[in-house]
Amino acid sequence: MMDSITQKAGIIAVAAFGVVLVSSAGYSSVSAQGLPEGFKKGDLAAEPSAEMIEAGKRVYFTKCVWCHGVDGAGDGPGADRLWPRPRNFNQGTFKIRHTASGELPLFDAKKPIPGQNDLFETVTHGLPGSAMPPWEGILSEEQRQQVLSFITTQLVKDRKFTDKQSETQTILQLADLKPKPATDESKKRGGELIVEKKCVECHGMEGRGDGNAFNLKDDWGFSIQPANWHKCWNFRGSRQDPYNVSNIFRTFSTGVNGTPMPSFADNTTVDERWDIANFVNSLCERDPLGNPLPIDPLTDKPKINFVIPSDLVEGEIPADIEHEAWQKAPKRYVAMGGQITHKPRNFVNRIDDIWVRSLYNDKYIVYLLEWDDRTKSVAEGKLPWAPTQVNIDVKEQDPKTGEEGSIAAKQNNYTVYNDAIAIETAVKWKELPAPIKPRYLFGTNDQFPVDIVKWEADGSLRAFKGTGWDKDFEERDNYEESMKLLKGEWKNGRWYVMIQRPVGNKKDQDYDEDTFFEVGQYIPTVFFAWDGHNGDAGRKMAVSAFFYTFMNPPVPQETYIYPVVIAVGVVLLEGWVLTRRANKKRGKTL
Template structure:
């Protein structure tokens, strides 16, 4: 959906656009949209029923707040110039020194456009609810952290007084003529929320199709519907939310699995983006169904196949019964376990993700592990944007082979089409023009579009191959723990065994001897690697790779049962311009092939029990003797 369309369908944004027209604002992109919108509005007025005169279901009208006291604004200025200015800039235009390497780009406050609100689409937010919650809980998935515990509540309110009076320049909370606040009564509505039953989830899955949510968010809600053509009000590329990662929802308020947050965003829209409010065309009940469905897709303790969004009763029931993942309060992301267990599989190893052995009851809770991915920021060219921020890994083995299934959300399937000048084993690509984002700089004045910023460049990268690689040490048996080869393709004297898959269908084995050393092909081992499956579907890659357990001890990782084998992962998103060292990396994990239960366990357990019986007998005999003694006295 283009921006213009959004403005027409969305009455709230129309009102906002009109304000801007009247106010001789520095509004740039919106001009054509505004004219269009004004036309629509005039038609509305002509018919005598402007769309915004009616209250959408679930909203009440609030009075505008008064101006904050001058002392509070002054106190807030002190907070702002200590903590916020570094990204949001001296004029609040979202152009501080940090801004050019950030995507999403820091908020430009000047126009008074704020994403997460309880107020109707296009309206200013509630300062002491919406903005306070944003500062308190942060905006996950962006660089905005939670300031709770760092700034006192008073300090947080002070800085909002400064931002809303001094930096929001094109609108005002005291502007009686143009501003209105229609507030979603979220707490009241949440008290009577529709429970997330299987029926509600199924109904929600139908409603997201009826309401065309899937056009942007994709059939399975992984944000892959219109992943690459969306822009915000400032012309910066943005992407639709991935419903499977609720902890990354900007409005998740450190309470990721609470569907109330989804209900709010769906009801009020996200100002400044193509995400409209659906308050005018859905009932409160339907909004709860949608929130329940969207919330149920957030990854839980089982990987539910939702069949391209065609949710059956059975799928809905599975979604409804799955348990939320543990969220780490230190990071507000799912908890990470650094051990990746591999279980024994009878017979041939699985060829696809549907094999029941991935899901059988031997896995406690579930077999897949989440691997957190960060940008490669150690060596040039650094990667400041990780479109892929986690991958899921699961492993099985038989007598001869081990297999690993990797699944990760990637909004775009990227296969390199243009010829490149370098060979796949080359890693120093600076000479070929693969360089990192320039830092931008410090600005005392607003320079407009920031065409050199990382946010402006997001859609203009040359497309390379999506890719995934994992490395394990060669001859790890000889390393004194905790020594490992360096996480970044090993180091001199401690080489690593790298298996790298790229979306053009190659699966190659390399030896790595350092971050800046060209990889060395290992053709004989490449022949033994097997790509069981590589498929991109509805915004998710599924890649299954198997390899022999015991290959050449001297040249490949020689895998033995019960050993902790250090392993780490690399991932490339071709549409992010990822290639060579520009990639995402993980920390060290351990792959452990769990050996069968030793028979001694049963013997020793029996022995311990029998031992205790003997001790008990002894105690009872003693007591009864003592009783007799006392009795004879």
């Protein structure tokens, strides 16, 4: 196994070298010494001291061994349920570097240059979107250097960081390259270049990572997917600074070793690379004013607002996203995690957020749900279970260690089910004293059920009553006829689904099954999502925390009257104080 990987790596290296040779022939971006523009030759770092290595072993066996394994082969106890898998250090293949494609990353245990000590930066900031956390604040700087001394000397087995015969360091001079201002012109040129340089073949027409998503494999043969440019906080190389264009420039210049992402240093000029980086950076989600989303420093994801406001519209609710009412409606980031409470648990969750907007009128409320899914999945043939069935035969990943049958080996090899989304709202939410709600996973029991509206990629829109995590759903009489699917479209790696349902009222609605959407009240709402190509079905799905749907009430008249009354009151009070003071001074008492 090991040998074949080494061999493969060798072949790839040779191939890469060939590509470099061929591509460097006709391009002016390669400088006189044969180095790509923006790069300089560097020296290999000195070997870390034996004490550093020994101290690092202690760090490694406390913190890292659990995922990366005793021999650093990325096969620790945690590995099989992770995708991407933990790094296999043995080959010396590292993703995020300042060095040219195929080279070892920068690591200097003795004289580190801040910001340019690649492996140290990775350990410090973690790899967002994977299970690798930031270790800053947990391990001291010295401890991080120690553990890397151990890894680079003892666990990287096929290459040697200090071997001048076989290793070179061609270093991207990122500190000296000033980012080009992100002007419209620069972004426009970048947008043309990503087509010209064929970035879109893998990253998709809108950069949602949906191009060629099935066939890509990493050096170890595991399925791998192109980055989604709209979620910069999940960029592995984002260094906890996702909107920083330099990170994109670096990744684009050096490539990502061990993956199909090549280095573009040889066939683009530095100027072109900044244009591309500016364009890619501009795609990342921003607020309505175009400012970066506020990032929560505790999670390194966008900050969450748990209230989904719904605006009132007069007349029919538009089905066109471009309509002014939708454009004005506030958009909420709904974070999604894997359902890992009950079997089958979803360890690898591929839908990590949904963007939700909502509008309502006197009869209906509409949710507009948008989420990125690299694959449009519609199950072929009839599913072996009924739509109401909850306890279905989907297995979860075994915990045992060994690459056979691990999640990473299985990705993209699952039976394809329907992509789906569901909105769960509490029934009888007003009868429960706040903050009590029916349980997030399909309700508490018969007494406190939930109202579930589920859309599936085969075009069906169904309404269920949920009475517990392991209870099959109950169909709701006649309700489906009163709902309407205004939109259900997959385009360039993104689903756009618009669901219209009655707001209901206490009088003629079946209040034991349906949620009564009352204006100006906080209605507990949970979202579920299924990625059909991830084998998601039943409880194997993504879930959100409790959100609240809040239908913004029209502004009541009192809002305009009372403040005026209060202001007048204050004026009277002022008069009284002044008179009293004046009288007192004159020696009179009131």
